[in-house]
Amino acid sequence: xxxxxxxxxxxxxxxxxxxxxxxxxxxxxxxxxxxxxxxxxxxxxxxxxxxxxxxxxxxxxxxxxxxxxxxxxxxxxxxxxxxxxxxxxxxxxxxxxxxxxxxxxxxxxxxxxxxxxxxxxxxxxxxxxxxxxxxxxxxxxxxxxxxxxxxxxxxxxxxxxxxxxxxxxxxxxxxxxxxxxxxxxxxxx
Numbered sequence: 001x002x003x004x005x006x007x008x009x010x011x012x013x014x015x016x017x018x019x020x021x022x023x024x025x026x027x028x029x030x031x032x033x034x035x036x037x038x039x040x041x042x043x044x045x046x047x048x049x050x051x052x053x054x055x056x057x058x059x060x061x062x063x064x065x066x067x068x069x070x071x072x073x074x075x076x077x078x079x080x081x082x083x084x085x086x087x088x089x090x091x092x093x094x095x096x097x098x099x100x101x102x103x104x105x106x107x108x109x110x111x112x113x114x115x116x117x118x119x120x121x122x123x124x125x126x127x128x129x130x131x132x133x134x135x136x137x138x139x140x141x142x143x144x145x146x147x148x149x150x151x152x153x154x155x156x157x158x159x160x161x162x163x164x165x166x167x168x169x170x171x172x173x174x175x176x177x178x179x180x181x182x183x184x185x186x187x188x189x
Contacts, residue, residue: 005088030101033068
């Protein structure tokens with residue numbers, strides 16, 4: 001089975017993430033897409049992150065009705081901070097019959113040379129890239145790339161967190177199940 005790995009903080013997951021994920025499942029050769037919730041991305045500040053189990057729960061709520069999607073907590077068991085190459089190596093050992101591809105935006109790919117052991121990563125794992133405006137791919141680093149033009153929304157998890165802090169509605173920015181859960185909690189307040 002060909003599995004696409006969509007890494008992220010998902011702080012919280014929103015409609016933009018789901019639109020991209022659905023597009024990738026529909027327009028690439030992957031069979032399943034795993035949302036890999038990262039406890040701590042070493043290239044991001046962690047002070048504004050919800051607890052990783054809360055973020056995982058919100059991902060599960062968001063994708064529960066799609067059999068092609070799965071929420072993964074694999075990085076919760078690995079040393080922190082989370083390095084993608086370590087996770088991929090672990091998954092390849094744990095699931096030797098599966099083929100894994102990495103999913104990322106063109107903005108992230110532009111920084112891949114800053115990732116731990118990126119040469120090994122691009123040599124051994126195909127990468128599915130969804131294009132983001134203003135982030136053209138000019139250097140491939142020898143990676144096997146699939147480029148997709150996924151529909152994009154100009155929203156972010158940061159914007160959503162700020163909306164909640166200001167007492168504004170996030171309805172329609174996140175799936176209804178996520179909206180109801182956040183509305184009934186003290187998240188981001």
